[in-house]
Amino acid sequence: MTKQLSVWVSRPLFPEVLASLAQYVDVRVETKETKRTPEQLHAKLADVDGVIVGLSDRIDAAVLAGNRRLRVIANLGVGYNNLDIPALTSAGIIATNTPDVLTQTTADYAWALMLAAARRVSSAERWLRAGRWRGGMRFDDWLGVDVHGKTLGILGMGRIGQAVARRASGFDMPVIYHNRSRLPEAVERECRATWVDKAELLRRADHLILVLPYSAENHHAIGSAELAQMKRTAVLVNIARGGIVDDAALAVALREGQLAAAGLDVFEGEPVVNPALRELENAVLSPHIASASADTRRAMAQLAADNLLAALGYGPHAGHPPSWLNPEVAKRA
Ligand code: 8YV
Numbered sequence: 001m002t003k004q005l006s007v008w009v010s011r012p013l014f015p016e017v018l019a020s021l022a023q024y025v026d027v028r029v030e031t032k033e034t035k036r037t038p039e040q041l042h043a044k045l046a047d048v049d050g051v052i053v054g055l056s057d058r059i060d061a062a063v064l065a066g067n068r069r070l071r072v073i074a075n076l077g078v079g080y081n082n083l084d085i086p087a088l089t090s091a092g093i094i095a096t097n098t099p100d101v102l103t104q105t106t107a108d109y110a111w112a113l114m115l116a117a118a119r120r121v122s123s124a125e126r127w128l129r130a131g132r133w134r135g136g137m138r139f140d141d142w143l144g145v146d147v148h149g150k151t152l153g154i155l156g157m158g159r160i161g162q163a164v165a166r167r168a169s170g171f172d173m174p175v176i177y178h179n180r181s182r183l184p185e186a187v188e189r190e191c192r193a194t195w196v197d198k199a200e201l202l203r204r205a206d207h208l209i210l211v212l213p214y215s216a217e218n219h220h221a222i223g224s225a226e227l228a229q230m231k232r233t234a235v236l237v238n239i240a241r242g243g244i245v246d247d248a249a250l251a252v253a254l255r256e257g258q259l260a261a262a263g264l265d266v267f268e269g270e271p272v273v274n275p276a277l278r279e280l281e282n283a284v285l286s287p288h289i290a291s292a293s294a295d296t297r298r299a300m301a302q303l304a305a306d307n308l309l310a311a312l313g314y315g316p317h318a319g320h321p322p323s324w325l326n327p328e329v330a331k332r333a
Pocket of ligand 1 (some may be wrong): 289290
């Protein structure tokens with residue numbers, strides 16, 4: 001049966017999620033995720049009522065120009081710096097994201113990167129796999145830095161930052177954080193975290209985890225000046241967004257021993273990664289997978305689908321997308 005409304009999904013999704021969409025709307029799904037030009041996106045969005053997109057799909061006024069049909073853009077991710085929200089709002093298009101469902105999994109991964117970078121897990125594994133463990137290892141080889149008992153610093157203390165902080169008590173780590181605004185005292189107590197200014201955070205953190213959203217203001221929030229203030233034994237973890245760290249400056253700091261190690265899941269200009277970072281043994285690198293557990297990615301995809309259907313007037317939340325970013329857009333479904 002031909003359905004009245006059509007949606008475009010910019011990358012493959014779980015079959016059961018696509019099936020939940022197909023109950024109500026015609027679904028066109030791409031077979032792979034790829035960076036599309038504004039012209040390609042403009043064409044893809046021209047004759048559909050809703051889309052599910054991800055970080056590599058940059059949607060702005062130019063992409064939307066002349067589009068009179070599109071009603072909803074459902075983003076696969078909590079961060080939505082790929083969407084120009086004011087442009088969407090003025091075009092009357094609903095925008096949604098996927099908060100909450102990925103908080104715990106992403107916090108787990110921050111810890112995975114911190115532990116791996118501090119204890120040199122990736123580098124040691126590469127060495128072993130290369131057949132270089134032949135006996136005669138020195139007692140003072142492979143020395144990492146401790147995690148337990150050290151001071152954990154968190155830059156950006158939203159939902160994910162707080163989940164990272166809560167895990168610190170099991171490692172006996174005092175937590176300091178910096179955020180534009182201080183958390184309510186009850187939340188600080190629950191997270192056992194103390195607000196400090198950014199300079200103090202950089203100076204005191206033994207492990208610094210970046211969890212802040214990307215904005216023009218946060219571009220290169222960690223650059224050479226900030227790296228120079230950190231301890232030479234410190235570990236830096238970025239699970240936030242590429243562009244928050246000046247990757248070229250970080251590569252220099254890691255190479256010159258201004259910093260012990262880094263764990264990086266996001267990069268400026270990803271999927272391209274600065275070659276200087278790729279050469280460093282003290283950098284643990286992963287391809288933007290902090291939210292990638294089976295349960296969480298499925299939940300993100302389902303939430304994006306639920307948001308999309310709700311915006312188009314279908315399903316249990318009809319008219320009220322569960323995570324609506326611009327509720328000032330009048331419901332047109
Ligand atoms: C990505 C993320 O969306 O939620 C976010 O903001 O960065 C991730 O969960 C996901 O990796 C798909 O690109």
